[in-house]
Amino acid sequence: MCDFNSEIFQFWGKADEHNTLPAVCHMLDVAFVARAIILKLAAQERAILLKPFLAIEGVDEDTAIAMVVLLIAVHDIGKITPGFQYKLPFERIRRLFDTQRYDLKNASETQHGTSGYKILSNWAESIGLSCYTEKPLFSSVASHHGEFVTDSKNGRVWGKGYIWEKVQLASIEWLFDYFLVDASLLCEIDDELLTPTWYVYMAGLCSVADWIGSDHHYFTYISSEEYFANVALRVETAHRLADKLNIKHVKAAQSIIEFNKVFGFKPNALQQSILALFNSQELPWLTVIESGMGSGKTEAALILADHFIRNLDHSGLYVAMPSQATANQLYKRTLKFLKHESLGYEDIETHLKHSNAEFNPAYEGLLLSSIEDLNEQNAVKANLWFTAKKRGLLAGACVGTIDQLLMAAMRYKHNFVRLFAIANKTVILDEVHAPDYFQLSLLKNTLRWMAKLKVRVIILSATLPKLMLRELVQAYGQEFGKNIELKEAAYPRLTTYSGGQLATSVHVAEDENTDELASPPKRFGIQLHKTTPQQCVEQMASDVLARVKEAGCGVFVCILNTVNAAQALSEIILEHCNRKESQNMQCLVFHARYPIGNRLAIEDMVEYLVGKNPGDRKAVNPNRPVKDQCLILIGSQVLEQSLDYDACEMFTQVAPIDLIMQRLGRIWRHQVNNPFRSKLVQSPRLNVYLPGLDEIPEDYAKWLGYADVKIYPSHILAVTTRLLWEEAASSGINNGFELDLDTEIDDWVNNVYNDIEQQVDWLRQEQEKAFEFELEKKLVYRLANNMMFDADQEDVSDLLDYLNDQFDDEDLVLSTRLASLSVQIILLIQNVDGSLVPITEYQPYLQQCQTPMRENAPYEAINWRADKRFNKNDIGKLKQSLVKLTHTDWVEHFRELESNWPFDFVAKDVWQRTSQLHSCLPVILDQYFTYSVTSIGTLKLDPVLGLKVEKCRSSHNHSKR
Numbered sequence: 001m002c003d004f005n006s007e008i009f010q011f012w013g014k015a016d017e018h019n020t021l022p023a024v025c026h027m028l029d030v031a032f033v034a035r036a037i038i039l040k041l042a043a044q045e046r047a048i049l050l051k052p053f054l055a056i057e058g059v060d061e062d063t064a065i066a067m068v069v070l071l072i073a074v075h076d077i078g079k080i081t082p083g084f085q086y087k088l089p090f091e092r093i094r095r096l097f098d099t100q101r102y103d104l105k106n107a108s109e110t111q112h113g114t115s116g117y118k119i120l121s122n123w124a125e126s127i128g129l130s131c132y133t134e135k136p137l138f139s140s141v142a143s144h145h146g147e148f149v150t151d152s153k154n155g156r157v158w159g160k161g162y163i164w165e166k167v168q169l170a171s172i173e174w175l176f177d178y179f180l181v182d183a184s185l186l187c188e189i190d191d192e193l194l195t196p197t198w199y200v201y202m203a204g205l206c207s208v209a210d211w212i213g214s215d216h217h218y219f220t221y222i223s224s225e226e227y228f229a230n231v232a233l234r235v236e237t238a239h240r241l242a243d244k245l246n247i248k249h250v251k252a253a254q255s256i257i258e259f260n261k262v263f264g265f266k267p268n269a270l271q272q273s274i275l276a277l278f279n280s281q282e283l284p285w286l287t288v289i290e291s292g293m294g295s296g297k298t299e300a301a302l303i304l305a306d307h308f309i310r311n312l313d314h315s316g317l318y319v320a321m322p323s324q325a326t327a328n329q330l331y332k333r334t335l336k337f338l339k340h341e342s343l344g345y346e347d348i349e350t351h352l353k354h355s356n357a358e359f360n361p362a363y364e365g366l367l368l369s370s371i372e373d374l375n376e377q378n379a380v381k382a383n384l385w386f387t388a389k390k391r392g393l394l395a396g397a398c399v400g401t402i403d404q405l406l407m408a409a410m411r412y413k414h415n416f417v418r419l420f421a422i423a424n425k426t427v428i429l430d431e432v433h434a435p436d437y438f439q440l441s442l443l444k445n446t447l448r449w450m451a452k453l454k455v456r457v458i459i460l461s462a463t464l465p466k467l468m469l470r471e472l473v474q475a476y477g478q479e480f481g482k483n484i485e486l487k488e489a490a491y492p493r494l495t496t497y498s499g500g501q502l503a504t505s506v507h508v509a510e511d512e513n514t515d516e517l518a519s520p521p522k523r524f525g526i527q528l529h530k531t532t533p534q535q536c537v538e539q540m541a542s543d544v545l546a547r548v549k550e551a552g553c554g555v556f557v558c559i560l561n562t563v564n565a566a567q568a569l570s571e572i573i574l575e576h577c578n579r580k581e582s583q584n585m586q587c588l589v590f591h592a593r594y595p596i597g598n599r600l601a602i603e604d605m606v607e608y609l610v611g612k613n614p615g616d617r618k619a620v621n622p623n624r625p626v627k628d629q630c631l632i633l634i635g636s637q638v639l640e641q642s643l644d645y646d647a648c649e650m651f652t653q654v655a656p657i658d659l660i661m662q663r664l665g666r667i668w669r670h671q672v673n674n675p676f677r678s679k680l681v682q683s684p685r686l687n688v689y690l691p692g693l694d695e696i697p698e699d700y701a702k703w704l705g706y707a708d709v710k711i712y713p714s715h716i717l718a719v720t721t722r723l724l725w726e727e728a729a730s731s732g733i734n735n736g737f738e739l740d741l742d743t744e745i746d747d748w749v750n751n752v753y754n755d756i757e758q759q760v761d762w763l764r765q766e767q768e769k770a771f772e773f774e775l776e777k778k779l780v781y782r783l784a785n786n787m788m789f790d791a792d793q794e795d796v797s798d799l800l801d802y803l804n805d806q807f808d809d810e811d812l813v814l815s816t817r818l819a820s821l822s823v824q825i826i827l828l829i830q831n832v833d834g835s836l837v838p839i840t841e842y843q844p845y846l847q848q849c850q851t852p853m854r855e856n857a858p859y860e861a862i863n864w865r866a867d868k869r870f871n872k873n874d875i876g877k878l879k880q881s882l883v884k885l886t887h888t889d890w891v892e893h894f895r896e897l898e899s900n901w902p903f904d905f906v907a908k909d910v911w912q913r914t915s916q917l918h919s920c921l922p923v924i925l926d927q928y929f930t931y932s933v934t935s936i937g938t939l940k941l942d943p944v945l946g947l948k949v950e951k952c953r954s955s956h957n958h959s960k961r
Contacts, residue, residue: 008171009224010097011080014214015088019221020096023079024171028178030213031073032235034205036242038065040249042313044454045424048201052193056185063181070179072206075141078116080168102163117142117149119168127183132191136796140202144210146413150800197452199796204420208394212241245385246349248315248424250396253344257306262340263299270508273494274300278307284496285451286476288459288469291492291508292741293665294520297460298330298430302337305426308456316348318393319428320402324354325603325642326431331399332362338397339379350380353392353400355916358876359600361854389915390414393421402429403816406439409446409789412814419789423453431641432461432472433658439817440468441784444475448791451479462665463658463745465753469495473503491746510742521668525685527736528728530692537565540651540689541572547649548585548630554648555610555625558634559663561653561712563591567945570634574944577632584628588850590635590643594946595827597840597853597880603643605851606633610645612670621646621670639666646670654690656712657720657752661745693725719752787814822886823894824920826878827941829929835861836905838881839925839941848943864906869914882920883947889936890949894921 013023038046053064078084082104086093093099117138124134135150142149176183213219218237227234259267259275267275270291277283287304289297308314319334321327331352338345352363363382370381386395393404394417405427408418427450429443450457457476470486473495477484480499489495489505497503531539540558548556560566570589577585588609590602609631613619624646625631633639633647637655640662646669652660668684691697696718731737739748793799827839839845841859846852862874870878885891898921901908912918925931929941937951 003174004224004228006170006174007097008080008167008174011085011167012088012096013076013079014216014221015092016216016221020088020092021219021221022224022227023076024174025222025224025227026079026213026219027073027076027175028231029219029234029238030075030206030209031069031179032238033213033241034072034209035065035069036239037205037209037247038068040242040247042248042315042424044313045248045315048197048423048454049205052189052198053185055190055193056188059185063185066179066181067185068202068205070175070181071137071141071202072209073175073179074116074120074138074172075144075206075210076112076116077119077168077171078112078114078142080164080171081112081115081119082164083115084112102167111145113142113145113147113149119165120172122165123169123172124186127187129187130191132797133186133189133194135800136191136194136199137186137189139796139800140199141206143203143416144207146207146417148800194796196791196793196796196799199799200416200419201423201453203416204418204423207414207417208247208420211391212245213238215241245383245394246347246396247394250309250314250316250348251346252306252310252348254310255342255344257303257310257342259299259303261342262303262337267299268296269510270492270494271296271300271303273506273508274304277304277496278311280498282498283308283312284456284498286447286457286459286473286495286497286503288461288464288472288495290461290464290469290495290746292520292522292745293462293662294669295462295492297462298333301428301430301458301460302334304458305428305456306337306343308426312456314424314426314456316396316425317398317428318405318422318425319399319430320405321399322402322431323638323642324356324401325638327352327354327399327401328360328603329642329644330430331360334397334399335362335366335380341379343379345379347377347381348379348397349383349386349395350397351382351386351392351395351399353398353404356596356879357400358387359596359854359880390417393418402439402443405429406442406446406816409449409791410442410787410814410816411789415789419449419453422450422455424455426456426458429457429459432459433463433662438784440471442788442816444471445784445788445791447472447475448478449789451476452791463661463749465658466746466750467753473497477503492742520665520670521684522740522742523684524664524667524739524741525683525736526724526728526739527685527687528724529687529689529735530695531689532691536653536689537568538572540653540687541569543687544573544632544651545576548632551630551648553625553627553629555631555633555646557639557645557647557650557666558632559639559650559652560634560636561655563593563636563946564949565653566591566634566636567942567948570945573632573634585630585632586625587632587634589945590633590638591946592636592638593883593885595840595881595883595941598849598851598946601849601851601853604854606643606645610647612644639663641665644669649685649687651687652689654688654717654721654724656716657723658749659712660686660688660720661741661748664739664741688724690721690724693722693729696721716752723748723751821888821891822884823891824882824884825894825923826917826920827881827883827925828922829925829927836864836924837862838877839929840880841877845929845941845943850944866910869910870917875914875916878920879916885939885947885949887949890939893933893936894923897921 008024009022011023012020013026014021038049041049049068050061050064053059053067054061059067082102085097085102086104090099120138120142121134124138139148139150218241219234259271270289274289277287289300291297305317309317319327319330321330335350337343338348338350350366351357352360357363366380366382367384367387370383380397386392392398392400393408404418405422408415408422447457459472466488473486474484477497481501483501484497485502486495487502487504489507492508493505494508495503495505529539529543537560544556544558548554558566558569560569566589570587573587577587588602588605590599590606592599594602609621609623609625610633611621613621620626633645637659640659645666647667650663650667652663654660655663664684664686667686727737728735790799828836829839829842829845831837831842837859840853859877860873862877863871866874885894903922906922911922923931923939925941929943930938932938935952937949940948940950942948
């Protein structure tokens with residue numbers, strides 16, 4: 001029988017300025033939340049959690065749940081230690097307990113997770129619990145602050161001493177009595193069932209329950225007497241919050257879904273092949289859809305994911321995109337899909353997850369409407385609770401970058417919360433082409449975790465090399481068998497894996513009744529232009545202008561491999577556009593080196609001018625330049641796959657073949673516009689600028705610039721260049737050839753990405769580059785392996801030992817992408833009234849920009865003298881002016897500034913305490929929008945061209961700010 005007047009309730013666990021909550025009461029709150037979440041779990045997900053306990057003879061599901069809830073309750077036992085209790089002012093402590101009896105002697109430990117693990121470990125030893133059992137059991141709950149806690153990380157004082165040990169033991173025993181759990185049952189757990197999968201799931205559930213159970217707005221700080229007089233209300237609150245947040249639970253109507261009713265058009269052959277899967281006896285765990293650009297892969301994936309959620313009780317959806325821009329695009333489509341009345345979703349939390357999600361109008365609108373319609377039932381909603389760091393993946397539906405998914409299987413803090421969040425969901429990996437070997441290594445490790453956590457994965461690609469297809473299938477299938485055989489088929493294809501030793505690919509034949517007006521073209525003309533690094537930009541500019549003049553109307557897109565090259569081309573084109581005779585010609589520039597506010601505005605303008613018709617997919621976008629109007633769209637790789645637009649003709653520098661194919665996918669993407677194209681642009685064409693076959697450079701850095709080779713492996717560029725020229729030579733067309741995407745794309749991609757041993761015809765320098773690349777691959781894999789939360793560890797003890805060894809490496813910087821060093825700067829300028837404002841709030845700058853900014857609330861001055869951190873509105877204004885720089889000299893310069901902090905207008909601790917700004921640095925521009933450093937050069941923010949990085953020039957030297 002529980003003693004509600006026990007002395008254990010003297011010790012506080014939560015406190016504000018005036019009130020405290022007893023530690024044991026807080027532990028109960030967290031346990032109540034955990035039980036509320038568990039009761040909402042799908043059966044297959046609950047099985048992951050309860051399996052070790054249900055295997056004990058005589059233990060039923062209710063008892064198993066009680067055992068889990070009890071373990072989560074003791075997560076904060078480390079708070080009943082002198083090091084924690086004496087954190088409050090002494091005057092408050094002495095009103096809680098006898099400070100002479102419970103003194104601070106020899107106790108300075110404040111990491112209560114570590115203390116708790118040691119306390120529980122000692123208690124386990126007293127009841128005869130095996131160390132192989134107690135380690136995963138207690139480490140999983142003691143690690144709730146995000147870092148893995150084991151005995152290998154302590155050695156500090158945790159409150160040792162009879163009087164403290166006595167009250168700690170009394171608290172543990174009281175909790176066992178409260179939840180009616182026999183402690184001896186723990187000794188009957190088979191430690192082999194406490195797998196890494198169970199461990200991360202348990203740790204994730206404990207952390208999430210702790211976050212919710214620590215919200216003082218719902219779980220108020222009161223005395224133990226008042227607590228137990230109203231304990232039923234605390235339990236009710238826990239269930240109400242679990243219902244409100246719908247964590248790990250999605251509600252949808254149980255109805256038969258008609259594809260054409262949901263999307264407004266009949267399914268094509270690819271989509272029909274997905275619909276046919278619904279009748280399979282065994283639905284696939286892994287589905288890979290390989291088909292051309294604009295072929296309806298996204299709709300196919302969404303309808304398949306919906307089927308998994310609706311009929312197989314999966315607990316939600318995460319869509320992983322390669323970039324923020326693609327995530328923004330897909331979020332709108334996902335919202336529209338989930339809102340469809342026939343699907344019958346109810347209050348599904350639908351969130352956008354990346355570092356600039358708050359600037360997306362659709363997401364911002366849903367967040368606001370969810371606050372206003374708090375008690376109304378809607379298909380989708382977005383509770384602010386999920387916007388906090390690390391919580392986004394817990395939402396029922398989430399669209400974000402692939403980075404958010406990869407972080408779940410890396411050694412980031414609280415990675416186990418991400419794994420818990422993603423367990424039993426459906427994950428769509430979109431735009432998976434030929435990832436670099438660093439990210440591929442991380443992705444394969446992530447797929448192994450997905451298989452362990454019963455996640456159904458759908459991969460979409462237009463240009464996935466077969467080698468990588470095999471590697472991805474093998475990575476996921478490793479949980480089911482060591483060697484997975486892949487039965488191959490011709491492109492376009494659908495590959496499925498349902499467990500066992502065999503994955504099957506089937507060819508998807510083109511539908512004879514394809515609507516040509518609603519489908520992209522199949523055949524493209526490829527025209528090669530031999531050029532040099534010095535001549536490339538000017539030659540492309542001359543060709544584009546000549547083509548525009550000849551055509552008279554249309555949309556012409558230029559993609560260059562560096563921002564500098566895009567800016568150089570833009571200057572030439574803009575000078576021409578400003579002439580009187582070119583008044584029918586408009587130029588729009590887009591790349592990554594704009595302030596975020598400008599980037600979003602340009603994205604909007606591109607979609608407005610050359611995106612799909614928002615109302616009718618078979619009608620022309622009414623804003624599209626037609627008749628005598630021309631648009632020249634110039635940019636870097638962000639134009640490759642980030643935006644859904646339609647080009648009449650494209651001009652590009654050479655890139656790896658899979659990316660060239662991606663660029664092809666933007667030409668005549670909405671073929672419905674065909675009747676309005678110039679009579680002189682009656683076939684889709686891509687112009688590629690590259691070195692001649694006899695001039696393939698030994699060092700591509702000299703030809704394209706160092707940045708290109710950091711992005712693209714040299715030997716891949718060399719092989720792509722050679723194969724393009726060889727095809728042109730055999731075609732009979734002068735420096736060109738025709739390409740059929742459906743029948744040839746697979747061969748092109750695989751010829752470039754084949755094993756080195758199969759590339760027997762390479763030029764000598766290509767071989768040298770390739771073998772250098774293979775050596776680099778090994779180094780890259782080693783680096784990725786150091787960052788992984790290794791899915792190959794089959795024992796929790798081995799996993800924790802591995803992690804503790806790796807965490808000792810203080811020099812290791814975790815990253816989801818292998819990129820050069822970078823720095824994020826926030827551009828400020830002095831306003832006419834003398835105050836500092838973000839550049840995107842400065843009217844003289846805005847009046848010169850190529851596109852108007854999105855409408856915002858009236859500007860209010862930023863509070864530079866904030867007490868602790870900036871408020872949300874000020875953070876939003878500052879981030880609108882954020883730009884990322886990767887130039888080494890500038891990165892070093894700004895990091896030195898960050899260390900010295902020469903700014904007197906804002907306190908360093910206020911800036912860095914604001915989590916959204918702590919990795920950024922303020923930079924003050926002068927009246928010319930420039931910032932100069934004598935030894936480095938000048939940063940100049942051009943309102944049209946974006947941030948220009950100019951090397952040091954003696955004739956142009958503004959003062960350093």
